[in-house]
Amino acid sequence: xxxxxxxxxxxxxxxxxxxxxxxxxxxxxxxxxxxxxxxxxxxxxxxxxxxxxxxxxxxxxxxxxxxxxxxxxxxxxxxxxxxxxxxxxxxxxxxxxxxxxxxxxxxxxxxxxxxxxxxxxxxxxxxxxxxxxxxxxxxxxxxxxxxxxxxxxxxxxxxxxxxxxxxxxxxxxxxxxxxxxxxxxxxxxxxxxxxxxxxxxxxxxxxxxxxxxxx
Amino acid sequence: xxxxxxxxxxxxxxxxxxxxxxxxxxxxxxxxxxxxxxxxxxxxxxxxxxxxxxxxxxxxxxxxxxxxxxxxxxxxxxxxxxxxxxxxxxxxxxxxxxxxxxxxxxxxxxxxxxxxxxxxxxxxxxxxxxxxxxxxxxxxxxxxxxxxxxxxxxxxxxxxxxxxxxxxxxxxxxxxxxxxxxxxxxxxxxxxxxxxxxxxxxxxxxxxxxxxxxxxxxxxxxxxxxxxxxxxxxxxxxxxxxxxxxxxxxxxxxxxxxxxxxxxxxxxxxxxxxxxxxxxxxxxxxxxxxxxxxxxxxxxxxxxxxxxxxxxxxxxxxxxxxxxxxxxxxxxxxxxxxxxxxxxxxxxxxxxxxxxxxxxxxxxxxxxxxxxxxxxxxxxxxxxxxxxxxxxxxxxxxxxxxxxxxxxxxxxxxxxxxxxxxxxxxxxxxxxxxxxxxxxxxxxxxxxxxxxxxxxxxxxxxxxxxxxxxxxxxxxxxxxxxxxxxxxxxxxxxxxxxxxxxxxxxxxxxxxxxxxxxxxxxxxxxxxxxxxxxxxxxxxxxxxxxxxxxxxxxxxxxxxxxxxxxxxxxxxxxxxxxxxxxxxxxxxxxxxxxxxxxxxxxxxxxxxxxxxxxxxxxxxxxxxxxxxxxxxxxxxxxxxxxxxxxxxxxxxxxxxxxxxxxxxxxxxxxxxxxxxxxxxxxxxxxxxxxxxxxxx
Numbered sequence: 069x070x071x072x073x074x075x076x077x078x079x080x081x082x083x084x085x086x087x088x089x090x091x092x093x094x095x096x097x098x099x100x101x102x103x104x105x106x107x108x109x110x111x112x113x114x115x116x117x118x119x120x121x122x123x124x125x126x127x128x129x130x131x132x133x134x135x136x137x138x139x140x141x142x143x144x145x146x147x148x149x150x151x152x153x154x155x156x157x158x159x160x161x162x163x164x165x166x167x168x169x170x171x172x173x174x175x176x177x178x179x180x181x182x183x184x185x186x187x188x189x190x191x192x193x194x195x196x197x198x199x200x201x202x203x204x205x206x207x208x209x210x211x212x213x214x215x216x217x218x219x220x221x222x223x224x225x226x227x228x229x230x231x232x233x234x235x236x237x238x239x240x241x242x243x244x245x246x247x248x249x250x251x252x253x254x255x256x257x258x259x260x261x262x263x264x265x266x267x268x269x270x271x272x273x274x275x276x277x278x279x280x281x282x283x
Numbered sequence: 284x285x286x287x288x289x290x291x292x293x294x295x296x297x298x299x300x301x302x303x304x305x306x307x308x309x310x311x312x313x314x315x316x317x318x319x320x321x322x323x324x325x326x327x328x329x330x331x332x333x334x335x336x337x338x339x340x341x342x343x344x345x346x347x348x349x350x351x352x353x354x355x356x357x358x359x360x361x362x363x364x365x366x367x368x369x370x371x372x373x374x375x376x377x378x379x380x381x382x383x384x385x386x387x388x389x390x391x392x393x394x395x396x397x398x399x400x401x402x403x404x405x406x407x408x409x410x411x412x413x414x415x416x417x418x419x420x421x422x423x424x425x426x427x428x429x430x431x432x433x434x435x436x437x438x439x440x441x442x443x444x445x446x447x448x449x450x451x452x453x454x455x456x457x458x459x460x461x462x463x464x465x466x467x468x469x470x471x472x473x474x475x476x477x478x479x480x481x482x483x484x485x486x487x488x489x490x491x492x493x494x495x496x497x498x499x500x501x502x503x504x505x506x507x508x509x510x511x512x513x514x515x516x517x518x519x520x521x522x523x524x525x526x527x528x529x530x531x532x533x534x535x536x537x538x539x540x541x542x543x544x545x546x547x548x549x550x551x552x553x554x555x556x557x558x559x560x561x562x563x564x565x566x567x568x569x570x571x572x573x574x575x576x577x578x579x580x581x582x583x584x585x586x587x588x589x590x591x592x593x594x595x596x597x598x599x600x601x602x603x604x605x606x607x608x609x610x611x612x613x614x615x616x617x618x619x620x621x622x623x624x625x626x627x628x629x630x631x632x633x634x635x636x637x638x639x640x641x642x643x644x645x646x647x648x649x650x651x652x653x654x655x656x657x658x659x660x661x662x663x664x665x666x667x668x669x670x671x672x673x674x675x676x677x678x679x680x681x682x683x684x685x686x687x688x689x690x691x692x693x694x695x696x697x698x699x700x701x702x703x704x705x706x707x708x709x710x711x712x713x714x715x716x717x718x719x720x721x722x723x724x725x726x727x728x729x730x731x732x733x734x735x736x737x738x739x740x741x742x743x744x745x746x747x748x749x750x751x752x753x754x755x756x757x758x759x760x761x762x763x764x765x766x767x768x769x770x771x772x773x774x775x776x777x778x779x780x781x782x783x784x785x786x787x788x789x790x791x792x793x794x795x796x797x798x799x800x801x802x803x804x805x806x807x808x809x810x811x812x813x814x815x816x817x818x819x820x821x822x823x824x825x826x827x828x829x830x831x832x833x834x835x836x837x838x839x840x841x842x843x844x845x846x847x848x849x850x851x852x853x854x855x856x857x858x859x860x861x862x863x864x865x866x867x868x869x870x871x872x873x874x875x876x877x878x879x880x881x882x883x884x885x886x887x888x889x890x891x892x893x894x895x896x897x898x899x900x901x902x903x904x905x906x907x908x909x910x911x912x913x914x915x916x917x918x919x920x921x922x923x924x925x926x927x928x929x930x931x932x933x934x935x936x937x938x939x940x941x942x943x944x945x946x947x948x949x950x951x952x953x954x955x956x957x958x959x960x961x962x963x964x965x966x967x968x969x970x971x972x973x974x975x976x977x978x979x
Contacts, residue, residue: 138380145379149324154316155309157505159456160538164903167456195309204307212303215867218875219730220306221456221505227307246912253903255456255506256730257875259914278870278919280295280863281667 117185124184128153129197137184143177144168146184147194155195155224159253166252169225170194176232178251195224198231206269207231214274216265218256226252230266239270284826285781287862287925293743295923297867301738301749302503302728311503314475315535317462323352323375325521325534326382328389329543330364330371333614333896334398334411337362337391340372344388350381353528354389355520363396365413365578366614367897368543370516375524375532398614400891402550402575405613413578413612420573421610429603434567438558440643441567446555446635447958448628448941449888450575451548452541452906453621457505459545460535461514463521469496470522472514475535477507477729478766483759485514490522501727501757508879509620510546511729512766517545542901546619547889549591549610550574553632557601563646565655568604570595574628576610579617590618593625597633598696599655614896615889620768622876623699623934627883627941631959634695634942639955642681648946649674649694661696664835664857664922668694671920672837672855682953689842690852693946697938699931700831704774705765708823712741712783714791715816718806720745721753722780726764726772728756731933732868733772739865740777744784746802762820770931774828777864777929783821790817828928834858834935836877838915838943842951844970847963849885849948851915858919858936861927873919873936880940882909888960 118139126133126146135150144161147153147170159167161180168179171193198205207230210216217223226249233240233248240248245266254262264274287294305311330337338361342354353375364371374385397411404410405419413419435441455475462473470492476482479499487494504511514522521534536545551574558567576590591610641651649669656662669675677692684690710724722741728734738752745752755761765775791800791808794817800808809817837855842848854877863869886907890899900906941959949955954969967973 138378140380141378148316149379152318153309154312154318157313157456158315158535160903162538162902162904165456165538195307199308204304208307211307212299215299215303215871217300217303217306218732218871219456219506220303220311220503221313223306224309249911253456253908253910255454255508255879255908256871257878257909257914258871259878259909259911260874260917261871262911263914276297276870278866278921279671280866280921280923282923 122185125188126184126192127190128192129194129200135184139183139185141184142180143170143182143184143187143192144179147179153194153196157221157224159222166229167222167225169228169252171228171232174232174235176229195227198227205231207234210265210269214261214265214268216258216261218258222252222254226254226262230269234270240266242267285778285785285824286826287928288743291743293739293749295863295866298735298739298749298865299867300732300735301754302734313457313503313505314462314473314501315457315460315505315533317473317533319462319464319531322462322531322533323377323528324379324382325373325375325524325532326386327370327517327520327534327540328372328386329540330367330369332364332393332395333367333400334396335364335393336396337364337371337393339392341390342372344390345374345385348376348381348385348388350377351385352376352530353524354385355523355527357516357520366616368540368616370520370544373520373524373534375528398896400613400615400896401893402552402573402611402613404893405575405611406573413614419612423607423609425605425607427605431567431569431603431605434603435558437560438566439561440640441556441558442636442639442643443556444636444639444955445957446553446632448551448631449959450550451621451883451887452889453508453510453546454541454906454908455506455508455510458536458538458541459511459515459517461518461521462531462533463518463525464531465522465525469498471498471500472518473500474514474518475504476501476511477727477768478512479725479727479757479759480763481512481766482514482518486518486522489514489519497759499759504727504729507729507767508622509624509768512768515545538903539901542906543898544616546621547577547616548621549576549618551591551593551628551632555632555636557636557640559640559644563644563651563654565599565601566603568596568601570606572608573611575613575615576618577615578612593629595629597629598698599633599637600657615891615898622879623938626697626699626934626938627880630695630697630938631942631945635945635955638693638946638949647678652696656696658698658833660859660922661833661835664833664859665694665696667920668835668837668855668857671918674837677839681950684951687844689844689951690839691842691947691949691951692837692839693943693950694835694837695939695942695946697834697935698831699770699935699938703771703830704778704823704828705771706823708764708775708779709762709820710764710779710783711762711818711820712787713816713818714787714809714812716809716812716814718809719753721755722783723755723761724764724776724779725759725761726756726776727767729767731767731772731872732865733767733776735868736773736776736864737780740780741784744781745788745805747805770832770934773864773931774830774929775823778824778827779821781827782824783819786821787817787819790819826928828930829861830930832858832860832930832932832935834939836939836943838940838947840944840947840951842948842966844952844972847966849961849966851881851944853916853918854940854943855918855920856936857922858932859922859924860932861930862925863921863923864929866921869921869932870919872932874917876933876936877917877940878909878914880937881913881944883959884941884944885960
């Protein structure tokens with residue numbers, strides 16, 4: 069099997085190639101070896117993007133965002149540095165903290181790990197897109213009421229993770245909430261109030277157990 | 284003398300943050316969100332050598348990278364770098380991608396030098412010297428009280444322990460950095476800082492500008508924990524880039540940078556020998572400690588602590604004591620103040636020794652503390668905490684919990700004496716004829732709720748609602764206030780706002796003729812101002828704030844003796860901070876202190892590689908912070924003491940947690956794990972169950 073020439077494969081098409089290789093492996097197992105070569109040829113024939121800026125259209129919060137970006141620009145970078153949507157935060161830029169969480173078609177995604185060009189044609193929702201009507205969502209209201217934020221830098225990421233959770237599971241258990249937020253870090257240590265806020269947003273009334281003794 | 288009202292509507296009640304809406308909608312503009320007109324992206328090139336002589340930096344190729352508009356060296360000529368990650372040069376360009384390309388194009392001529400990164404290696408006499416001609420180890424300042432050796436011979440029980448704590452890294456979620464615009468008119472910096480005034484002064488000093496020509500703005504910032512008080516090398520580089528490019532430059536550190544060069548909590552290696560008389564009275568203490576504050580320690584700091592000293596012996600009265608401490612210089616980033624500097628390691632070492640000695644004496648650890656703690660408030664907290672925690676029912680002798688998953692309990696105490704108010708805090712309010720009001724104070728809200736504190740106090744004093752109070756902070760053009768350090772902001776700001784309000788009411792009365800302008804009379808009184816707003820200045824007043832704060836925490840853990848995994852099940856935190864301003868944000872601060880202390884106990888540690896001199900875990904996938912699933916149930920008990928005035932809480936809340944957890948682990952498994960973080964590997968080692976190393 070002739071190896072592909074990696075330098076000719078831009079990140080975008082390389083990914084498509086790898087994806088196709090997965091299906092190829094299955095078919096190859098059924099001895100249709102010639103299809104491997106066909107797939108390779110197809111992959112190599114894809115238009116190589118970049119390295120200079122290419123036109124990119126992102127659908128963010130229901131609006132089209134037309135940008136010229138190098139293919140290596142991440143969705144996070146595109147939002148924060150090529151548009152004014154700075155609500156999505158950069159905490160690590162390497163998929164470890166969750167501050168950059170956005171929704172892509174209702175799925176929470178680390179926007180620092182998604183190339184902007186890959187996010188085209190999908191519905192992207194950022195923190196700015198939640199209260200578009202001017203009315204805060206239940207999740208946002210609950211975060212305020214339970215003080216589920218301190219410095220607030222991780223807050224947009226948590227709110228996006230929780231928003232996605234409640235959309236697919238309106239009445240999660242505490243364990244399910246923890247699981248949904250396990251990709252988000254908070255250094256101020258707000259997690260107990262975040263758990264309370266998510267329960268509140270799902271309709272469970274939570275009262276504080278804190279005691280204040282006088283004198 | 285001024286005094287707080289006895290009956291309150293907002294003070295000591297829960298109030299939601301007045302700046303919460305912008306934080307939950309993404310509209311809050313943090314320092315890293317600033318998009319000044321024509322702004323450029325900035326990045327720093329750092330040393331890949333732990334020690335090297337730099338003889339040349341060539342920026343020519345970097346300047347040719349498309350999009351690059353400025354490039355500067357950290358200094359000209361030959362110089363020495365002393366840690367992996369020290370700044371060498373910086374570039375500014377139209378995109379992050381251009382900057383990344385430019386950093387790769389910078390040529391550096393360097394001659395690597397010998398280095399040492401581990402404390403015990405650096406203490407050896409033949410170790411490479413971090414600072415030429417100076418010892419790596421500061422001489423220390425031994426001090427002795429009473430007759431220690433004699434006293435040990437009188438003790439009924441004596442323990443000796445070696446308790447160590449790692450270098451901990453602050454890692455606020457927003458990294459250090461600024462957007463800086465430096466023109467002929469002056470310098471404006473949007474800084475992620477805890478101290479707008481100290482940042483202004485450090486910019487002015489470093490760039491030889493009049494302080495009046497520098498303006499620092501911090502509307503929202505993403506955490507600091509003690510590490511963000513200065514413009515820093517990164518701020519000065521951003522300013523120079525801005526000057527060269529004639530454009531504003533946003534230069535925020537990467538997470539990787541954050542781990543290397545902008546502060547940490549020094550390590551500690553505490554050798555403690557301690558003895559008590561048969562009745563449980565502490566009688567003799569001999570403590571030796573060394574630790575590293577990175578390159579900021581050792582001989583070149585002029586001897587002495589070099590930033591690694593901790594209070595020893597901590598909290599408890601010991602009639603005879605001897606203490607010797609020294610700081611060890613290593614080739615690693617310097618320490619900076621970190622939430623209650625010195626106290627978490629001090630609490631951990633002393634509280635471990637207390638439990639070990641109580642066990643040896645056959646005394647209940649809580650009873651042992653009650654007998655030796657000189658502080659009445661903390662003894663009360665210990666008693667209340669023991670009751671809420673169910674100590675009597677839960678405590679059992681070490682290692683006697685049945686089954687493979689062993690349960691244990693522990694406690695520890697805190698004192699935070701540095702939390703006194705800044706007596707020169709000033710502020711002003713503008714009261715408009717329509718009744719709207721805006722308070723302006725030159726402080727900053729680092730997530731602790733300072734804006735909300737101002738609104739709560741003002742609302743209480745003026746008879747309005749907190750949401751009716753406009754609050755502006757984070758601008759050096761406002762009347763000056765303290766940096767947010769030492770848990771001093773709340774106790775500095777609250778009396779200042781009190782004073783502004785008292786003066787405003789006096790003047791409103793004089794101008795409107797309405798005897799009491801508060802509450803329902805407010806708008807009528809303001810209307811009488813006609814067309815000219817009333818501006819009132821005020822300052823901190825005595826009698827409304829104090830220090831110190833104390834605190835006690837109890838922890839319950841479950842330790843899986845087969846895997847070594849520690850689960851913290853519950854923490855009871857009993858704290859005092861004088862007059863409570865806002866119970867809701869106070870709860871948040873205590874939760875945060877407990878969780879940060881838990882990270883210190885179980886997960887966090889800067890790991891240096893002795894062979895390469897490189898920091899091995901600068902990022903979150905390897906520097907572990909507590910996640911939401913790790914967080915235990917936290918039960919908070921607050922002592923509200925209005926008679927003491929306002930006291931800060933940020934720091935005392937994090938002091939005790941690691942000691943309490945460490946004691947709970949020792950109680951569970953019946954063995955002392957030497958040193959934080961208490962990792963599964965250390966648990967298995969302590970139990971003699973560590974798997975044999977893999978042979979190669």
